[in-house]
Amino acid sequence: MGRPLLLSCLLVILPLGTAQAVEPIPIGLTYPRTGNYKAEGLELNRGALLAVDVINSGGGVLGRPLELLGENSASRKQAAERNIEKFAQLGVTMAFGGATSDEAIAAGKRARELGMLYFATLSYANDVTGSQGQRYLFRESNSAWMSAKVLGEYLTWHMPRRRYHYIVLDDTWGRSTESALRTATSSQDRARNGYSVIPAKGAHRADYLKALQKAAASEADMLVIVLLGDDLMRTMRLASNLGLSKKMQIIVPNLSKSIVQEAGPSVMAGVIGTEAWTWRVPEQEKSPEGQTFVDAYIAQHREYPGSSAASAYSIVRQWADAVQRSGSLDSGAVIASLENHSYRLLKDEQQWRAFDHQNVQSIYAVKVKSRNEIMRSPLKQDYFDIIHRMDGEAAAPSLDDWQQERGDNLTLQ
Known part of the structure; x- marks a missing residue:
């Protein structure tokens, strides 16, 4: 009689536990899986996934796990804009990526219209944070x-x-x-x-x-x-x-x-x-966390990480930290938390500069x-x-x- 009773208790408890599962926070990566920059896109995806793993193993963001959503842009701005729209429908409040400056500028504009933050990765034109810079766009990579x-x-x-x-x-x-x-x-x-x-x-x-x-x-x-x-x-x-x-x-x-x-x-x-970064930089700049990233990447992929992977990794980590500091997923609150914030992650000190949202780094x-x-x-x-x-x-x-x-x-x- 004891075993049937235990089984019926489990049948009651398990659905309750499932119903109370914490809903993940989605973030969106728009990147080239095909086309001219597909090799860089692969690195972006790998770096982002590694950051999500690190964050989730540490308890997530605001007590919730992160979920990475990825869409192929093929480095085309129209595709990047559609990806941003799809992410918005799925509840994404932060998107990142891009392998060209025109793509980043277009995706950033659409993100602003939807109240979403956008972080540009491999987008080097001065215009990105210069003449086309705007409040909802941050650039992690260096400029021309x-x-x-x-x-x-x-x-x-x-x-x-x-x-x-x-x-x-x-x-x-x-x-x-x-x-x-x-x-x-x-x-x-x-x-x-x-x-x-x-x-x-x-x-x-x-x-x-x-x-x-x-x-x-x-x-x-x-x-x-x-x-x-x-x-x-x-x-x-x-x-x-x-x-x-x-x-x-x-x-x-x-x-x-x-x-x-x-x-x-x-x-x-x-x-x-x-x-802006090579796998040798953490050693040169005496960055323990940067070396941990290098070692983890090598363990997963049997190759050294490049600057594309480092950029995506840094963006996810930095956005998550800003959400934690502000206690909110609201874009305005996260922007305020990022502006003029200085940090050390994969190298020496970096800063998200307030007046142009350029990441200032060696x-x-x-x-x-x-x-x-x-x-x-x-x-x-x-x-x-x-x-x-x-x-x-x-x-x-x-x-x-x-x-x-x-x-x-x-x-x-």
Whole structure:
């Protein structure tokens, strides 16, 4: 008689327990699973999932677990806008992602209309937190200005008075980066420092080859390739076949682990660019939590994390901390908690600056190691030497710079 009684008690208790389960808090990642930047998208997803695991193992946010919702944007702004709308219908109050600046700007605007916070990841155009900046948008990644400042200082010190040639993507980020780097390297004279433009969508091998042949025919010492994703990979492979890396110093303003993997270490060897984070940074900046992130990522994926994974991880952790501090999921309360908040997570001190919502952080000039050096590392993925470092305050545009870009619109709306 005892066992049937116990069974009936369990049948009563279990449904009650299920009914009282804590509802998770959904957050939305809009990222490229397909298209030009799918490798970066994979890293974004991995970094976000790791952050959710860490937060949930520590009790969640406001006593509730996080749930990551992911939607493919294919790096297209229309798809990103639709993803934001879908997230809003599912009760999301914070979305993040993006692999292009145009995508981030469009997604951020739609998020603001829906009262949702949006954090831009791989979106480097100055416009994102400059002329197009707004109250509901924060950027974790560095801007084109920040990359240009650290590169400009390094190149001026170590490779002065050189002649430049630019190959530029015809979009917001490409134009922004070209302008910032020309200023930083005193190469504004377009007659002396020539350029070619690559279409933002639908570029073909002939486009890349024509631009590279024009660069080869110039008298430039420095070839600046302002491209990302598959555009960069294809251009770099053609440049290698043409032997341009033996004739010119190649500069890629925004480097990443994924582009070295995709193009190949032999093709990318010796290229100079910038990163906001590499897996070596926690050790250099004496960041125990950053090293814990590196170790956890390696344990899960048997490879080193890149800056894309670090950006997504940091965003989720920082938003969760802001919600905890404010005690609310309300966007206005979270914005107030984030503005001018300083923290240490994966590197040295960073700050969410109040006047433009740019994450102010140290930025690094890096150089791709030789293939032989890379192959000697345990996971054969130790791609970068850090060759120069600049503090965030020195790299980021000042309030005066920002106000000049904004014109009459001097507050975030």
